[in-house]
Amino acid sequence: MPLVSSLRRTCCAALCGLIFAATLPGAAPAIERASFGRTPAGAEVEQFTLVNGQGASAKIITYGAIVADLRIPDRTGRTVGVVREITASPAGFERGFAQSAAVFGRVANRIALARFELDGETYQVTPNMGRHHIHGGRLNFSRVVWTPSPVVTPDGPALELRYRSPHGEEGFPGNLDVTVTYTLTLSNTLRVEYTATTDRPTPVNLTNHAFFNLAGTGDVLDHEVTVNAELYTGAGESLIPNGEIRTVRNTALDFTSPRALGARVAQLPANQRYDHNFVLKRPGGAPSLAFAARVLEPKSGRTMEVWTTLPGVQFYTSPLGAAAAAGRFGFYCLETQHFPDSVNHAHFPSTIVRPGSPYRSITEFRFGQR
Template identity: 45%
Template sequence: MQASITQAAFGHLPDGRAATLFTLTNPNGLVVKITNFGGIITEIHAPDRHGALADITLGFDSVAPYVKESPYFGALIGRYGNRLRDGRFTLDGQVVQLPANDGAHHLHGGELGYHRVLWRAIPFQEGDSVGLTLIYRSPDGEQGYPGTLDVTVVYELTAGNELVVTFDAVTDKATPVNLTQHAYFNLAGKGDILGHLLRIDADAYTPIDGTLIPTGELAPVAGTAFDFRTPHAIGERIGNDEEQLLHGSGYDHNFVLNKPARKAMTLAARVHEPVSGRVLELFTGEPGVQFYSGNFLDGSLTGKGQAYGYRSGFCLEPQHFPDSPNQSAFPDTILRPGEEYATVSRYKFSVEK
């Protein structure tokens, strides 16, 4: 089989602009579908241990539901992924106020974040790899953020069954930047994700308050339901009577990845679905990963022929830490003129016999 990339219409936005769906196929038959609206991964078809393909990501059949009601299914997230307390931070002595779209807080770049942008898309093929380059200029003041940010995101599907996601950005004013990818996975292709076996290479995590904002502490995972240093089923301890699980209604926390050096590309997480044998490995240079267990899915959203029920998908979002501009002990997320924001994450798909 030859690697290929094709494109097709995916519907229209409310203002009449057309969205396009790009289908990337590698020589092994692995398929990834991406739309230029929000840079959204709409489908990933991966084989099980018997070679049978199934769609292992949550999403919709056309652009309209993504505009209307999607909980960030498959989307690119920016300018700042995750939460900022009260939508506010101080930068170089000036208080910057962003719109609140998650109670009192600012979440995932705001109501009109990068998940709602129609990106300029350039498909490419290099040997057995196919990909899509997405480009967006985020203007000064967009969703309250200072500075014009030029963002490039490259999705590349390799012959090694890896989806490589590369983020690059430059700015003309100091601004916080924390870009990530928000795919929801279900390696079984249906049902809930509680039987998936998860390992996260993190000795610590960032606890949250009752509004899901980090307290500023780096807490050890040892002795808690957050210790995934060895594989555990996602559902094994999710119902434990631990304050942090109650705050998140399950897992909705940033894990502090073990790193031999800053920006080192390491295996952050591994997920194995025992029935199908499918395996997902996430490698990233980011210092953290947000693990979310689909706690707010309730069956009200339907896409691609199924209702997305409670905990029917999980997210592993490589990132800097939530609320970092307000947390001096967290890794710095301020990008300044003359600097380049550059980060790479790799999603490797395989099977365990």
């Protein structure tokens, strides 16, 4: 028994040393695989830690394709978690780990009255926000277990996650095969690539609902935000789009130049928060990767730029975390997306995917220091 115990201690020490070394700048990129637990139905959930050898790491779980933790260095090399961290718990699985960096679909954001017409046929999808549909319904992509394939690429460690959404799931037509690939690049960028194919026409709008705080703790009111948008989509009851495209000029939504979030929040009506879709400016209107937003956390100097091929970004502020007790916002989301309720507004960019024409999008969260 003493020999076995000694061997166990030696092996554990060696493994811990390997993992620690991989997180140090200059170490080789690596992927660590571990169990995260089981769902109430008994499905195994795995956790993959992507380590890029440049001081950054990302923990991704197969449940909901959630980024459970993302650690980024500041200008001094100090590393903190910049997304709301998720840990295994039965309650978390029951709630679907709400307020996490999960992938939402088949259609993220809102569908008015949970209904749309496509090719002359009316589809009724699950109403899970009063009379309306949001984020793909009750059994959305954040509440399923994805199939993983880890790989170390020339750009950095990556994790491919696959899920088949069957015909009729939450009321949507067609079997939809979805792939989400996370890559933690050697330049401290978290790249998220989405692809989807279908066997019949169906709407698709995929996003990651990451809750960010570049300081790692406290409120985010001193974070300086820039959004590359002069327009936003107007909305009415339950934030359902009314079809209008409005200017941000002379409003609390004007982030065309850097603004401290606290200064802008003070201009909002009492007890309101940001939950708005911005219409991104795109050079020539092309769907290439383009700048969407930038955030600076002034104390650490940590920065994040968001680049995407998508036409919109939902800017959302949340009172979650320790800051909530003081009535302040502890996190914000920058959800790259198609516009909410696009299926019911012909002048919005189309979300319809057809057989033979796959859905593809890329979003990059580029981290740095000032």
